[in-house]
Amino acid sequence: MPKITAVPFPLDIEVGSTALVIIDMQQDFVLPGGFGEALGNDTSLLLAAVEPTARVLTAARNAGMFVVHTREGHRPDLSDCPPAKLTRVGQTFIGEKGPMGRILVRGEKGHEIVPRLAPIAGEPVIDKPGKGAFHATDLGQVLATRGIKTLVVCGVTLEVAVHSTVREANDRGYECVVLRDCVASYFPEFYRVGLDMITAQGALFGWVSDSESFVDAVD
Ligand code: C5J
Numbered sequence: 001m002p003k004i005t006a007v008p009f010p011l012d013i014e015v016g017s018t019a020l021v022i023i024d025m026q027q028d029f030v031l032p033g034g035f036g037e038a039l040g041n042d043t044s045l046l047l048a049a050v051e052p053t054a055r056v057l058t059a060a061r062n063a064g065m066f067v068v069h070t071r072e073g074h075r076p077d078l079s080d081c082p083p084a085k086l087t088r089v090g091q092t093f094i095g096e097k098g099p100m101g102r103i104l105v106r107g108e109k110g111h112e113i114v115p116r117l118a119p120i121a122g123e124p125v126i127d128k129p130g131k132g133a134f135h136a137t138d139l140g141q142v143l144a145t146r147g148i149k150t151l152v153v154c155g156v157t158l159e160v161a162v163h164s165t166v167r168e169a170n171d172r173g174y175e176c177v178v179l180r181d182c183v184a185s186y187f188p189e190f191y192r193v194g195l196d197m198i199t200a201q202g203a204l205f206g207w208v209s210d211s212e213s214f215v216d217a218v219d
Contacts, residue, residue, distance in 0.1 A: 002015065007208045013150055015064060017149045020065055022069045023154065023165055024070055025154075026071055026112060027111070027114055028100065029156050031114070034103060035104050038093050038098065045185065046184045048184060049181065050114055050116050053182040067122075068124050068143075070133045070137075071111060082130075124142050132164035134165065135164075150175040151177070152179065157186060157190075158185045158190065159185055162183050163194060170206060178198055179210055180210050181210050
């Protein structure tokens with residue numbers, strides 16, 4: 001069984017019961033003109049995670065590993081958007097028109113996954129209205145149907161959607177491995193602490209590894 005080098009200790013990852021989960025690598029977060037930039041952030045910090053994730057995605061596909069993508073966004077009428085998300089100062093532009101279409105709205109260009117990581121046939125895309133990928137989605141059902149026990153997690157942002165999803169998954173009994181160069185934050189401090197929080201106290205929420213170790217493990 002492949003073993004991946006990780007902190008706080010190496011972990012077995014059986015290809016057949018492991019899924020690569022790529023979280024919210026959407027144009028709205030990663031490229032200028034979307035949600036991330038509207039919040040006042042430097043989106044280039046997130047773009048840096050795309051190439052390492054592309055290498056991981058290729059390795060996972062070559063190994064025959066199950067791949068799942070998620071997207072954060074809302075129905076065009078915003079009926080699935082919690083009122084607080086619409087009214088909190090700083091986020092009131094959800095649903096407004098930007099250069100990539102209506103911000104965080106399904107069907108708009110900004111809502112799409114960046115072309116470099118575009119899903120292919122057989123890779124489910126989970127549309128989620130929240131930060132965590134299990135909340136109000138069928139992700140649990142999709143993973144259970146495939147007998148998945150371990151999640152290798154990439155995506156953005158580390159402290160928001162990645163952390164929310166890893167915590168939800170950990171509570172549901174999944175082993176989670178976050179790949180440090182395949183996740184990103186708009187805030188360097190959140191990136192550092194976010195990774196430490198996952199592995200603290202003997203893998204409180206899971207493990208942290210990197211793209212090279214993943215590729216070596218499944219090669
Ligand atoms: C944020 C996300 N950062 N997908 N969403 O609001 O991490």
